[in-house]
Amino acid sequence: MCLAIPGKILEIFDSAGLRMARVEFGGIARDACLELVPEAAVGDYIVVHVGFAISKVNREEAERSYALLDEMGQLDELQAPLIEEEKTRKR
Amino acid sequence: MKYVDEYRNAELADKIIAELRRVQTRPWVIMEVCGGQTHSIVKHGIDTMLPETVELVHGPGCPVCVTPLEIIDKAHAIARRPEVIFCSFGDMLRVPGSENDLFTIKSAGADIRIVYSPLDCLKIARAHPEKKVVFFAVGFETTAPANAMAVWQAHKKGVKNFSILVSHVLVPPSIAAILQSPQNRVQAFLGPGHVCAVVGYREYEALSARYRVPIVVTGFEPLDILEGTLMAVRQLESARAEVENQYARAVQREGNLQAQNILLEVFDICDRQWRGIGSIPKSGYKLRYEFRDHDAASIFEVQEIDTKEPAACISGQILKGIKKPHDCNAFGTLCTPRHPLGATMVSAEGACAAYYAYGRHLEPRPAVERNPE
Numbered sequence: 001m002c003l004a005i006p007g008k009i010l011e012i013f014d015s016a017g018l019r020m021a022r023v024e025f026g027g028i029a030r031d032a033c034l035e036l037v038p039e040a041a042v043g044d045y046i047v048v049h050v051g052f053a054i055s056k057v058n059r060e061e062a063e064r065s066y067a068l069l070d071e072m073g074q075l076d077e078l079q080a081p082l083i084e085e086e087k088t089r090k091r
Numbered sequence: 092m093k094y095v096d097e098y099r100n101a102e103l104a105d106k107i108i109a110e111l112r113r114v115q116t117r118p119w120v121i122m123e124v125c126g127g128q129t130h131s132i133v134k135h136g137i138d139t140m141l142p143e144t145v146e147l148v149h150g151p152g153c154p155v156c157v158t159p160l161e162i163i164d165k166a167h168a169i170a171r172r173p174e175v176i177f178c179s180f181g182d183m184l185r186v187p188g189s190e191n192d193l194f195t196i197k198s199a200g201a202d203i204r205i206v207y208s209p210l211d212c213l214k215i216a217r218a219h220p221e222k223k224v225v226f227f228a229v230g231f232e233t234t235a236p237a238n239a240m241a242v243w244q245a246h247k248k249g250v251k252n253f254s255i256l257v258s259h260v261l262v263p264p265s266i267a268a269i270l271q272s273p274q275n276r277v278q279a280f281l282g283p284g285h286v287c288a289v290v291g292y293r294e295y296e297a298l299s300a301r302y303r304v305p306i307v308v309t310g311f312e313p314l315d316i317l318e319g320t321l322m323a324v325r326q327l328e329s330a331r332a333e334v335e336n337q338y339a340r341a342v343q344r345e346g347n348l349q350a351q352n353i354l355l356e357v358f359d360i361c362d363r364q365w366r367g368i369g370s371i372p373k374s375g376y377k378l379r380y381e382f383r384d385h386d387a388a389s390i391f392e393v394q395e396i397d398t399k400e401p402a403a404c405i406s407g408q409i410l411k412g413i414k415k416p417h418d419c420n421a422f423g424t425l426c427t428p429r430h431p432l433g434a435t436m437v438s439a440e441g442a443c444a445a446y447y448a449y450g451r452h453l454e455p456r457p458a459v460e461r462n463p464e
């Protein structure tokens with residue numbers, strides 16, 4: 001739970017007034033909040049901790065540390081159940 | 092591709108270790124603070140690659156491990172209530188309280204859910220207006236902004252049935268507590284990279300100056316840790332004590348200002364109890380008064396529960412770098428990740444659990460007595 005996981009921003013949208021992104025981590029896509037890294041754009045790599053981007057990184061850094069987290073078995077949080085909200089999602 | 096990369100890494104690692112041997116003239120004890128670093132060190136055997144006279148000891152940087160038993164018991168009491176949906180990150184579910192753990196309470200019928208993000212709890216709260224949704228807000232400075240943002244959002248959007256049980260702890264006061272301990276052995280620190288990505292490292296500069304101790308902000312990859320160790324040893328050997336940033340590719344001195352703003356907005360600093368260590372002044376966050384409607388500790392009156400750690404457990408000394416898992420008689424016998432007795436066995440980032448996961452309970456205890464000061 002202490003480590004942040006790098007991923008790539010696939011799309012950006014608004015949810016209940018928060019700037020959110022669909023982020024790809026390895027083969028898994030999950031949502032992350034961009035409020036703390038407002039300059040992040042589609043295609044950028046960001047480091048995500050408990051559903052919040054905390055900083056941007058470059059691609060090589062992202063790929064290397066993702067592989068390492070995978071090897072360390074530190075990606076469990078990505079397996080947490082998906083909780084979808086029906087109406088507020090704008091595409 | 093991967094092969095080439097690993098080959099390059101191995102070569103670089105050898106270079107750093109050779110340089111360490113060259114610059115180091117006397118024994119040093121260095122503590123890594125972050126639980127992710129501890130895990131990486133034990134997994135890759137980094138501590139065993141270093142010269143024998145450079146010792147890594149493992150710090151208090153696992154938020155699951157240092158959450159006090161009293162708060163875990165309180166969480167359990169809240170989770171058992173019929174009107175509550177209790178939400179938590181997955182790694183808190185196995186942590187034993189005085190009676191049992193959240194998994195057991197869940198299988199007895201309580202509505203307990205694992206969430207990926209604190210924002211998920213808001214979705215659950217909106218979907219279940221008849222229920223009280225409580226989130227177990229555990230973690231260091233890396234996690235706190237996310238939890239603050241969830242409270243902020245609930246406050247703004249009027250999600251009244253959402254609250255958090257706060258047990259946030261801060262790294263710098265724990266470093267100060269370790270340095271103030273009369274038995275302290277730690278001479279330099281590897282600072283927690285991801286924590287500093289959020290809060291920056293100005294506060295670490297104050298610590299370093301005040302206690303004349305080198306602090307190297309370090310990442311969690313094997314090469315990061317080796318390089319951080321070399322930087323710390325160089326400082327020690329030349330009698331310098333400053334903050335250096337090994338992890339500049341992710342950490343800036345100022346940190347993430349948006350994250351710091353939301354922390355200031357939502358939390359106040361308070362004294363906190365650390366499992367295995369005890370109370371540390373000004374070492375945690377509590378919700379500010381204006382967010383009291385989202386404070387589970389005041390919404391749910393839970394009477395104080397008297398809790399006691401098993402006498403055999405030395406995790407308090409392990410968290411302060413005074414002892415190591417092998418020094419505990421229960422390690423790997425009475426105490427295992429399936430049946431943890433103490434703080435440092437409860438999560439994969441705890442020192443005892445990391446040693447166990449990589450088979451170190453099967454190895455003989457290190458024969459050399461560590462250098463007494």
Ligand code: SF4
Nearest residue numbers: 404405419426433443
């Ligand atoms: S092995 Fe278990 S009992 Fe021993 S110090 Fe570690 S957590 Fe405590």
